[in-house]
Amino acid sequence: MKKTGAQIFVESLKMEGVDTIFCYPGGATLNITDVLTDSDIHQVVVRHEQGAVHASDGYARASGRVGVSLVTSGPGATNTVTGIATAYMDSIPLVIFTCQVNTMLIGNDAFQEADIVGITRPCTKHSYLVRDGNDLAKIIKEAFYIARSGRPGPVLVDIPKDVTSNLYEFKYPEKVNIRSYQPTYVGHIGQIKRAMKEIASSRKPVLYTGGGIIASGASAELVKLAEALSIPVVNTLMGLGGFPGNHRLFLGMLGMHGTYAANMAITSSDLIIAIGARFDDRATGKVDEFAPHAKIIHVDIDPTSISKNIKVDIPIVGDSKNVLQKMIHLAEQDGGDFKDYRASIGEWLKETEQWRKDYPLTYVRNGTLKPQYVIERIYELTKGKAIITTEVGQNQMWTAQFFKFLKPRTFLSSGGLGTMGFGFPAAIGAQVAYPKSLVIDIAGDGSIQMNIQELGTAVQFKLPVKVVILNNGHLGMVRQWQELFYEKRYTWTCLECTPDFVKLADAYGAAGYVIEREDDVDVVLKEAFHNGMPTLIDVKVNPEESVYPMVPAGAPLREMLLV
Amino acid sequence: MRHIISVLVENEFGVLSRVAGLFSGRGFNIESLCVAESQDPTVSTMTIVTSGNDAIIEQVLKQLNKLINVIKVVDFKDLDYVSREMILVKVKAEERTREEILRMVEIFRGKIIDVSAKTYTLLITGDEEKLKAFLTLIKPLGIKELVRTGPIAIARGDKVIKVKEKHSEGGGEGNG
Numbered sequence: 001m002k003k004t005g006a007q008i009f010v011e012s013l014k015m016e017g018v019d020t021i022f023c024y025p026g027g028a029t030l031n032i033t034d035v036l037t038d039s040d041i042h043q044v045v046v047r048h049e050q051g052a053v054h055a056s057d058g059y060a061r062a063s064g065r066v067g068v069s070l071v072t073s074g075p076g077a078t079n080t081v082t083g084i085a086t087a088y089m090d091s092i093p094l095v096i097f098t099c100q101v102n103t104m105l106i107g108n109d110a111f112q113e114a115d116i117v118g119i120t121r122p123c124t125k126h127s128y129l130v131r132d133g134n135d136l137a138k139i140i141k142e143a144f145y146i147a148r149s150g151r152p153g154p155v156l157v158d159i160p161k162d163v164t165s166n167l168y169e170f171k172y173p174e175k176v177n178i179r180s181y182q183p184t185y186v187g188h189i190g191q192i193k194r195a196m197k198e199i200a201s202s203r204k205p206v207l208y209t210g211g212g213i214i215a216s217g218a219s220a221e222l223v224k225l226a227e228a229l230s231i232p233v234v235n236t237l238m239g240l241g242g243f244p245g246n247h248r249l250f251l252g253m254l255g256m257h258g259t260y261a262a263n264m265a266i267t268s269s270d271l272i273i274a275i276g277a278r279f280d281d282r283a284t285g286k287v288d289e290f291a292p293h294a295k296i297i298h299v300d301i302d303p304t305s306i307s308k309n310i311k312v313d314i315p316i317v318g319d320s321k322n323v324l325q326k327m328i329h330l331a332e333q334d335g336g337d338f339k340d341y342r343a344s345i346g347e348w349l350k351e352t353e354q355w356r357k358d359y360p361l362t363y364v365r366n367g368t369l370k371p372q373y374v375i376e377r378i379y380e381l382t383k384g385k386a387i388i389t390t391e392v393g394q395n396q397m398w399t400a401q402f403f404k405f406l407k408p409r410t411f412l413s414s415g416g417l418g419t420m421g422f423g424f425p426a427a428i429g430a431q432v433a434y435p436k437s438l439v440i441d442i443a444g445d446g447s448i449q450m451n452i453q454e455l456g457t458a459v460q461f462k463l464p465v466k467v468v469i470l471n472n473g474h475l476g477m478v479r480q481w482q483e484l485f486y487e488k489r490y491t492w493t494c495l496e497c498t499p500d501f502v503k504l505a506d507a508y509g510a511a512g513y514v515i516e517r518e519d520d521v522d523v524v525l526k527e528a529f530h531n532g533m534p535t536l537i538d539v540k541v542n543p544e545e546s547v548y549p550m551v552p553a554g555a556p557l558r559e560m561l562l563v
Numbered sequence: 564m565r566h567i568i569s570v571l572v573e574n575e576f577g578v579l580s581r582v583a584g585l586f587s588g589r590g591f592n593i594e595s596l597c598v599a600e601s602q603d604p605t606v607s608t609m610t611i612v613t614s615g616n617d618a619i620i621e622q623v624l625k626q627l628n629k630l631i632n633v634i635k636v637v638d639f640k641d642l643d644y645v646s647r648e649m650i651l652v653k654v655k656a657e658e659r660t661r662e663e664i665l666r667m668v669e670i671f672r673g674k675i676i677d678v679s680a681k682t683y684t685l686l687i688t689g690d691e692e693k694l695k696a697f698l699t700l701i702k703p704l705g706i707k708e709l710v711r712t713g714p715i716a717i718a719r720g721d722k723v724i725k726v727k728e729k730h731s732e733g734g735g736e737g738n739g
């Protein structure tokens with residue numbers, strides 16, 4: 001029996017095991033929405049299409065499953081672009097369905113027409129325009145496969161409205177066969193053996209790991225290798241949670257706002273073992289002086305990441321988990337190769353420990369309400385058992401510094417693109433994936449206003465997301481740069497008309513609180529975390545506070561401004 | 564350093580824009596680009612001439628490979644190859660130069676494919692050096708218009724650049 005394209009769409013999603021879709025309707029989605037409404041797929045209707053994509057992104061980051069969104073043509077589609085670019089930079093598996101005007105109208109500048117495949121080409125892993133409804137099922141199958149395999153990423157599928165109403169034979173393909181797409185999962189054993197030899201002859205090794213550990217589910221293996229050979233670990237922002245933040249071998253985040261110990265370890269190291277990280281400029285500082293004494297081993301599933309920014313001595317293309325398993329195996333087989341290494345590693349650990357002791361992450365307690373204190377209290381009150389999202393800027397960096405992430409997929413943040421407005425909708429997506437978990441967006445007063453409309457979504461779908469607004473009345477990170485590098489000329493960064501967040505929460509039917517003193521922090525947070533409602537907590541923090549340590553842009557990692 | 568790169572792609576809608584967009588988006592340089600169907604109608608061959616240092620060319624090759632519709636990428640620098648380019652050139656053909664142009668076309672084994680009272684349109688094929696030599700000689704006579712295909716290339720001898728059929732496995736796996 002033939003089915004409409006809309007029916008095929010819904011059947012195909014079911015075949016892919018999709019349980020949730022983040023969506024916003026429009027003229028071009030009508031045929032699909034009319035079928036979807038009778039399905040078991042949970043439909044979370046947002047307030048802005050950017051929110052839909054960020055929510056599906058938060059869902060994907062928290063759960064490891066593919067995040068799915070559906071929007072209409074034209075402006076519905078163009079509103080997704082920031083969300084797609086965010087996911088692309090952070091390698092998050094998403095499938096974005098945009099509806100398109102009728103096939104016959106494409107190219108005619110029809111009402112609500114946009115060439116969304118063209119617009120998103122540079123920020124998608126792949127994209128499709130469904131030109132023939134007979135291909136719809138195959139395209140959906142491929143889209144999900146491409147999104148989640150290899151280096152994951154967003155895939156966009158543009159479906160003209162007539163394709164959703166016309167009738168086609170439906171048979172969901174059992175297999176994907178893309179001759180031009182063959183991701184390499186298995187690391188080359190010869191290269192891995194070379195890498196292990198290099199480790200054995202190193203004296204100051206550092207594991208530098210990123211989001212690839214989380215994407216590949218390799219956290220347990222990373223801990224095992226680090227412990228087996230007593231290698232200190234530094235994380236990128238995207239890597240946080242991939243290695244327990246309270247582990248004795250963990251030196252913290254590296255880079256512009258990284259810890260003293262992490263940046264000094266990189267600078268002094270004689271061997272960097274990079275796994276699932278891509279040597280982003282915020283992590284490396286001045287490229288020419290990054291790890292000046294070290295050889296570099298780089299494990300990544302994406303060959304283009306290797307030797308892109310930093311010349312690599314031993315490249316290994318493969319899945320982090322697969323490669324780590326082989327490395328662990330070789331380390332355990334140790335036929336005496338690691339004898340000298342083991343004799344000397346204690347010296348190196350002592351050195352890194354000293355850095356950690358001499359310059360821990362800190363801030364000045366002076367009676368004013370400090371944002372770092374609030375984050376430390378959130379960590380203590382939750383015992384680290386929460387899913388934390390952030391916006392972008394100071395709130396993001398303080399969270400990365402002062403919350404100890406113990407498990408993968410508990411820290412969701414826009415690392416690569418640095419998208420303000422990400423954290424709140426992402427928290428909504430994470431809450432949908434884990435309705436019983438405590439999900440907290442640590443925000444700033446600037447960034448929360450970028451997608452504040454999603455309060456409506458949170459209230460409608462009873463998603464008790466907590467938004468802790470570190471309210472300093474400024475776009476704090478840019479203000480900090482102006483303070484340090486632009487003679488304190490605070491152009492544009494003072495937001496003089498910030499809304500009353502408690503009234504705003506109330507207007508939406510959410511809960512709202514204000515915290516103005518240190519003494520109120522625990523009491524209010526405890527109540528807010530247990531009230532079962534979407535909640536805004538307006539924390540009036542010291543507006544002068546800056547993020548330290550800081551490596552000025554373009555400087556080498558060893559040149560840190562400390563508190 | 565100049566490189567001739569052969570890219571086998573799925574003969575599908577939109578592939579050219581992905582390749583061209585990759586070059587412009589990442590600041591790589593395209594000197595010429597030539598694309599048409601191969602012996603297999605599902606596969607097109609793109610011949611791209613680009614330049615850059617080793618690190619840039621390494622990225623060009625890797626980034627091309629990363630595109631989902633790209634089946635194979637070959638840098639001819641690593642191969643023994645032959646390449647040819649075709650040019651169409653419209654030159655002034657005055658009474659005193661008509662004979663000379665004819666002679667030169669003959670020497671370079673080209674053809675005159677169109678004639679008017681004042682012009683000849685010439686077709687010449689050859690490698691880069693030959694075309695350069697021809698254009699240097701013909702230039703003083705007055706080139707009115709020049710159109711060139713950019714080079715295409717093929718490996719010498721028995722070596723064949725072809726699609727290797729492999730199968731990705733299906734649904735459930737990956738890291739989803």
